Amino acid sequence: xxxxxxxxxxxxxxxxxxxxxxxxxxxxxxxxxxxxxxxxxxxxxxxxxxxxxxxxxxxxxxxxxxxxxxxxxxxxxxxxxxxxxxxxxxxxxxxxxxxxxxxxxxxxxxxxxxxxxxxxxxxxxxxxxxxxxxxxxxxxxxxxxxxxxxxxxxxxxxxxxxxxxxxxxxxxxxxxxxxxxxxxxxxxxxxxxxxxxxxxxxxxxxxxxxxxxxxxxxxxxxxxxxxxxxxxxxxxxxxxxxxxxxxxxxxxxx
Numbered sequence: 001x002x003x004x005x006x007x008x009x010x011x012x013x014x015x016x017x018x019x020x021x022x023x024x025x026x027x028x029x030x031x032x033x034x035x036x037x038x039x040x041x042x043x044x045x046x047x048x049x050x051x052x053x054x055x056x057x058x059x060x061x062x063x064x065x066x067x068x069x070x071x072x073x074x075x076x077x078x079x080x081x082x083x084x085x086x087x088x089x090x091x092x093x094x095x096x097x098x099x100x101x102x103x104x105x106x107x108x109x110x111x112x113x114x115x116x117x118x119x120x121x122x123x124x125x126x127x128x129x130x131x132x133x134x135x136x137x138x139x140x141x142x143x144x145x146x147x148x149x150x151x152x153x154x155x156x157x158x159x160x161x162x163x164x165x166x167x168x169x170x171x172x173x174x175x176x177x178x179x180x181x182x183x184x185x186x187x188x189x190x191x192x193x194x195x196x197x198x199x200x201x202x203x204x205x206x207x208x209x210x211x212x213x214x215x216x217x218x219x220x221x222x223x224x225x226x227x228x229x230x231x232x233x234x235x236x237x238x239x240x241x242x243x244x245x246x247x248x249x250x251x252x253x254x
Contacts, residue, residue: 019047042070082124089119113250115146121245125238126198127205127213149194153247155187195238199231214238 045051056062093116097107119130122145130143142150164180166172176182199215206216215234222229 110254115142117246117249125214152191
């Protein structure tokens with residue numbers, strides 16, 4: 001038994017020593033947190049099990065108590081700064097709907113909500129406004145930018161969300177028998193071209209004013225850290241934001 005206690009004690013000491021050296025290598029500690037990393041507020045982690053001892057059901061109540069004690073993990077300050085922009089885009093959409101004649105075709109609300117979401121994100125990400133058409137035609141009731149991006153998103157979702165024989169026979173992926181891969185790559189290429197236009201336009205006008213968009217901030221960081229903030233990284237980030245903020249938002253609101 002004495003040997004067993006010594007073995008357990010030695011293992012615990014070893015883990016504590018490794019954890020101490022890891023923290024020391026990372027730049028020292030302050031209240032259990034690494035100074036070299038911008039970690040969210042919270043209690044210090046316990047060796048081996050981390051924060052598992054804090055995980056208790058119901059989870060939302062546990063997270064609420066932690067937020068009340070240590071502060072929120074995310075801040076809604078940026079959303080508050082965009083409240084005027086969001087309200088302006090909503091008013092523009094409502095005015096457009098009110099100008100429609102009484103005998104016009106029914107409004108496809110999802111198309112308008114998609115355009116609204118895209119307009120807000122384009123203004124936030126790239127300080128770019130969508131061109132709103134003055135027409136009652138249901139096929140052209142969206143801006144050119146919204147139509148272009150919606151077609152790309154729908155094509156990508158259609159190819160990804162449907163069943164494909166290649167998913168069951170992986171060997172067929174090498175040959176792309178049904179052309180699914182080429183269609184997805186073509187849609188992704190059009191999406192990236194759309195985003196690159198926003199990036200290039202913002203690169204030309206980023207010095208015009210003090211107000212900076214998200215792309216302008218990233219392009220500013222690109223000057224000092226070009227190996228990190230590459231155009232591909234900025235394009236991927238914009239793609240994630242637009243992808244999650246347009247189709248998902250419009251579908252949820254509808």
